[in-house]
Amino acid sequence: MRPVKKIQPAYLHSLTATSAEEQTAHIHHALIESMGNYCSYCEMPLSDYHVEHLRYLAAWPQILSLSDWDDLLLICNDCRSHIRVPELNKESADAMLWPDRDITFSLQNSPFLYELRKVNYVVEADGEDISSEPMELVFVVANKNAGEESYEKAVNTIRHFQLNMQLEYYHPDTNELRVPFEEDQQRSDNRMFKRTRAWKEAEEALLRLKAMDAVEEDTSEEKATMRQMLIKQIAMTAWYSGNWSVWMTVFQKLSGDLELIKSVLASSEHPFTGLNNEANVVFGK
Ligand SMILES: [Zn+2]
Numbered sequence: 700m701r702p703v704k705k706i707q708p709a710y711l712h713s714l715t716a717t718s719a720e721e722q723t724a725h726i727h728h729a730l731i732e733s734m735g736n737y738c739s740y741c742e743m744p745l746s747d748y749h750v751e752h753l754r755y756l757a758a759w760p761q762i763l764s765l766s767d768w769d770d771l772l773l774i775c776n777d778c779r780s781h782i783r784v785p786e787l788n789k790e791s792a793d794a795m796l797w798p799d800r801d802i803t804f805s806l807q808n809s810p811f812l813y814e815l816r817k818v819n820y821v822v823e824a825d826g827e828d829i830s831s832e833p834m835e836l837v838f839v840v841a842n843k844n845a846g847e848e849s850y851e852k853a854v855n856t857i858r859h860f861q862l863n864m865q866l867e868y869y870h871p872d873t874n875e876l877r878v879p880f881e882e883d884q885q886r887s888d889n890r891m892f893k894r895t896r897a898w899k900e901a902e903e904a905l906l907r908l909k910a911m912d913a914v915e916e917d918t919s920e921e922k923a924t925m926r927q928m929l930i931k932q933i934a935m936t937a938w939y940s941g942n943w944s945v946w947m948t949v950f951q952k953l954s955g956d957l958e959l960i961k962s963v964l965a966s967s968e969h970p971f972t973g974l975n976n977e978a979n980v981v982f983g984k
Pocket of ligand 1: 738739740743
């Protein structure tokens with residue numbers, strides 16, 4: 700979960716809205732300008748217009764006011780329709796991690812970890828298995844080494860948004876993801892699949908870069924230029940695919956080259972707008 704620094708654009712106060720709907724639209728655009736066009740929770744790029752989320756409520760707020768700003772985040776339809784508890788109070792909200800309040804991902808001791816796991820994907824109907832196939836999917840998991848409090852909060856957050864599909868689908872004892880036939884057909888939850896695709900894209904991008912670096916005898920300026928172009932291309936792919944935390948994870952696992960990670964994921968040409976990297980907490984020193 701990408702940590703974001705939500706800064707209210709200065710112009711927002713000077714805009715005059717002629718209606719509550721217009722005011723809502725201004726706030727909506729300001730949220731995207733501040734945090735980038737990504738779901739605050741699953742990090743998928745947003746395509747739907749109704750993307751605001753009040754921290755305490757699962758319902759779409761139809762009309763927004765500037766006084767809501769501190770509790771507004773961006774949410775995709777898939778996260779929205781999988782919220783476990785329709786309404787939170789201060790206590791239950793404080794028992795979760797929030798991307799605008801907490802460092803929800805970092806290269807060191809991140810509270811959320813992203814793991815590519817092999818599971819059996821079983822489609823079932825009326826208690827019968829229709830199909831079963833091995834599948835690699837990226838899970839969001841809570842990091843036990845991040846400290847007891849962070850761990851518990853991460854668990855609560857994953858459960859609240861059901862970030863790994865509906866909680867009842869996964870059976871750790873048999874390592875099965877048992878999905879009802881209708882859900883498999885409708886795909887109302889694309890988050891794990893998109894996350895996994897981002898993982899594969901990140902792996903492929905790094906393989907291409909490594910293949911280029913493997914040509915050791917070539918120290919020409921052309922090669923350096925080509926390498927820069929490839930890095931820019933990778934930054935653009937990451938930006939379009941979203942899932943920043945997945946890209947971070949793969950790049951750290953497979954390359955560990957901090958400068959490379961920064962040049963791709965903190966690229967100024969294709970920035971993941973709103974990233975909170977205060978005091979280098981995300982990238983380290
Ligand atoms: Zn989402």
